[in-house]
Amino acid sequence: EIVLTQSPATLSLSPGERATLSCRASQSVSSYLAWYQQKPGQAPRLLIYDASNRATDIPARFSGSGSGTDFTLTISSLEPEDFAVYYCQLRSDWPPLYTFGQGTKLEIK
Amino acid sequence: EVQLLESGGGLIQPGGSLRLSCAASGFTFAKYAMTWVRQAPGKGLEWVSAISGTGGSTYYADSVRGLFTISRDNSKNTLYLQMNSLRAEDTAVYYCAKDISQSYFGSGSRNWFDPWGQGTLVTVSS
Numbered sequence: 001e002i003v004l005t006q007s008p009a010t011l012s013l014s015p016g017e018r019a020t021l022s023c024r025a026s027q028s029v030s031s032y033l034a035w036y037q038q039k040p041g042q043a044p045r046l047l048i049y050d051a052s053n054r055a056t057d058i059p060a061r062f063s064g065s066g067s068g069t070d071f072t073l074t075i076s077s078l079e080p081e082d083f084a085v086y087y088c089q090l091r092s093d094w095p096p097l098y099t100f101g102q103g104t105k106l107e108i109k
Numbered sequence: 110e111v112q113l114l115e116s117g118g119g120l121i122q123p124g125g126s127l128r129l130s131c132a133a134s135g136f137t138f139a140k141y142a143m144t145w146v147r148q149a150p151g152k153g154l155e156w157v158s159a160i161s162g163t164g165g166s167t168y169y170a171d172s173v174r175g176l177f178t179i180s181r182d183n184s185k186n187t188l189y190l191q192m193n194s195l196r197a198e199d200t201a202v203y204y205c206a207k208d209i210s211q212s213y214f215g216s217g218s219r220n221w222f223d224p225w226g227q228g229t230l231v232t233v234s235s
Contacts, residue, residue: 099156
């Protein structure tokens with residue numbers, strides 16, 4: 001079973017700052033990785049898929065990078081609405097099973 | 110506009126059964142894989158199950174395999190999750206979500222899910 005570890009658990013930043021969130025897999029997952037944003041009381045929303053592709057209507061300030069075991073979600077300049085919990089998710093090739101990381105809470109400093 | 114509306118949650122005793130539904134609209138339901146994801150109160154996300162557009166392929170997390178069954182009725186644009194032998198640790202909000210593309214679901218495919226419904230709460234307690 002592949003384990004995803006997200007760091008840090010909590011990230012405290014101010015609007016306008018750059019956020020860098022990390023997701024590390026216990027073994028290579030190629031680029032089968034996605035990032036989701038979840039705000040309190042809301043369903044998650046897909047931000048990035050295949051490690052680096054922005055989902056529909058996602059602002060350009062969100063970007064994803066990485067392959068293999070190390071992945072990064074970068075928010076170039078934080079907007080007030082970006083403070084939320086972020087999850088990475090991997091998909092195993094076969095069988096197609098999914099695993100989430102434990103999440104990173106991005107909070108206002 | 111894509112809409113997903115879950116229903117069927119509620120309070121159920123340990124060992125009981127429950128069937129969740131996810132009514133879909135705004136897209137050609139039969140052409141998209143679908144998935145269920147759950148979130149225990151105050152906890153992170155846990156993938157539960159997924160199903161191909163035709164319903165011919167189904168996949169489960171180890172934690173629910175043999176206990177839960179995913180299915181779909183493409184004539185009714187509805188996704189289901191039959192949950193049997195429920196345990197306290199199954200208490201969660203259950204979300205359904207749609208594949209972002211009309212791709213096949215199998216080895217080498219890249220299936221990611223969005224949007225999600227608003228979720229339905231299942232509470233397993235005596």
